[in-house]
Amino acid sequence: MADLISSWSNKLEAVPPSHCIPLHERAVDPVPIVKDIPVIDLEKAKGEERLVVVQQLLKACEEYGFFQVINHGVREDLMEEAMEVYKEFFSLPVEEKAHYAKEAANNTARGAATLYSSSAKHYDSEEHRYWRDVLEHSCNLDGQDKITWPDNPPRYREVIGSYSDEVRKLSKVILGLVSEGLGLEAGYFDKELGQRMLVNHYPACPNPSLTLGVGGHCDPNLITIIQQEVYGLQILKDDKWIGVEPIPRAFVVNSGLPLTVISNGKLASVAHRVVTNTTQSRTSIGTFICPEDVVEPAKSLVGPNNPPLFKSFKWGAEFMPHYLSKKSVYHAALEPFKIDA
Numbered sequence: 001m002a003d004l005i006s007s008w009s010n011k012l013e014a015v016p017p018s019h020c021i022p023l024h025e026r027a028v029d030p031v032p033i034v035k036d037i038p039v040i041d042l043e044k045a046k047g048e049e050r051l052v053v054v055q056q057l058l059k060a061c062e063e064y065g066f067f068q069v070i071n072h073g074v075r076e077d078l079m080e081e082a083m084e085v086y087k088e089f090f091s092l093p094v095e096e097k098a099h100y101a102k103e104a105a106n107n108t109a110r111g112a113a114t115l116y117s118s119s120a121k122h123y124d125s126e127e128h129r130y131w132r133d134v135l136e137h138s139c140n141l142d143g144q145d146k147i148t149w150p151d152n153p154p155r156y157r158e159v160i161g162s163y164s165d166e167v168r169k170l171s172k173v174i175l176g177l178v179s180e181g182l183g184l185e186a187g188y189f190d191k192e193l194g195q196r197m198l199v200n201h202y203p204a205c206p207n208p209s210l211t212l213g214v215g216g217h218c219d220p221n222l223i224t225i226i227q228q229e230v231y232g233l234q235i236l237k238d239d240k241w242i243g244v245e246p247i248p249r250a251f252v253v254n255s256g257l258p259l260t261v262i263s264n265g266k267l268a269s270v271a272h273r274v275v276t277n278t279t280q281s282r283t284s285i286g287t288f289i290c291p292e293d294v295v296e297p298a299k300s301l302v303g304p305n306n307p308p309l310f311k312s313f314k315w316g317a318e319f320m321p322h323y324l325s326k327k328s329v330y331h332a333a334l335e336p337f338k339i340d341a
C-alpha cells in the first residue's frame with residue numbers, strides 16, 4: 001500500500017528523516033509574498049479592452065510565467081464545492097484511499113485515477129520525499145476515464161465532472177488570448193487537448209524548514225490552472241523566490257515548457273515550488289492542459305529572420321521521459337530539443 005503522508009502526518013511531532021530534504025534544497029531565506037504577479041480580469045477581454053488584456057497576459061507569461069485570473073467564468077459555488085470534495089477525499093480513512101494508491105503516474109494525457117505520496121519518483125533522487133499526497137487523473141472529453149475517478153465522496157464524479165468542464169472552457173479562453181497575443185494562426189489551440197486533474201494535498205508539517213511540499217520544477221504541459229486558498233506556492237523570479245498571494249475566487253495560471261517551444265522562446269516557463277506550514281494543511285486543485293502529441297515552434301513564428309530555436313518532438317514519447325528524469329533541473333527537459341543558433 002502506498003505510504004500516504006495524509007494518513008500519518010498528524011500523529012507526528014518531528015519530521016521523519018525520509019522527508020527531510022537536502023540542505024541545498026531547503027527554503028531557508030525569507031520569501032516575500034508579492035502583489036506584483038499580474039492579476040487579469042477576464043471579463044474585460046469580452047469588451048473594448050480585449051487588446052489590453054491580451055497584452056497584459058502575454059507580458060505576464062514573458063516576465064513571470066505566472067498570472068492570476070479573476071472574473072473567469074467558473075462558478076464560485078462550484079469552486080468551493082470542488083475544494084470541499086478534495087478536502088473530504090484526503091481525509092478519508094487510509095483503507096478507502098488505498099483503492100487509488102499506485103505508483104506515481106506519468107503525467108501524460110491519459111490515465112486512470114492514481115493516488116501517490118510525495119512524489120520522489122518524479123525527481124532524479126530517490127533519497128528524499130516531499131510533503132504531499134497527490135491525486136491525479138485525466139478528464140478527457142470522451143468521458144471514458146470517469147469510471148476510474150474516486151466515487152467517495154459520493155458526489156466526486158458529479159462535482160469534478162462539472163468543474164473540469166468549466167475549467168476546460170476557461171483554458172480555451174486563456175489559450176485563445178495567448179494565441180492572439182503571439183499572432184498564431186486562428187484556431188491554433190482549438191483542438192482536443194488533454195486535460196488532467198492533479199490535486200496536491202500538503203498536510204501541516206511540524207518543521208517546515210526541513211521539508212518542501214514540492215521541490216522546484218517547471219510544468220510539462222501547456223498551461224496549468226490552479227485553485228488555492230492557503231499560501232504556499234513560490235516562483236523563481238530573477239533568481240529569487242517570491243510568494244504567490246492567494247486571492248479568493250481567483251485561479252493561478254502558469255505557462256509550461258511546451259508553451260516556451262510553441263512560442264519559439266518568447267513565453268517563459270518558470271520554476272516554482274511549494275512550502276509547508278505548521279498550522280494548516282493546503283490543498284491545491286491543479287488542472288493540467290496537455291499539448292497535442294507533436295510540439296514544435298508555431299509555423300507563423302518562424303521564418304528566415306526567426307529561425308526555430310527548437311526541433312519538433314513527440315510530447316508523450318520523447319519529451320516526458322526526459323522531463324520525468326530531470327525534473328529538478330528546471331529547463332533541462334528542453335535541452336535535447338534545442339537547435340543551436
Ligand SMILES: O=C(O)CCC(=O)C(=O)O
Nearest residue numbers: 198200226233274284286
Ligand atoms: O500546489 C501548488 O500550488 C502547485 C503544485 C504544482 O506546482 C504542480 O503540481 O505542478
Ligand SMILES: [Fe+2]
Nearest residue numbers: 217218219272
Ligand atoms: Fe507545477
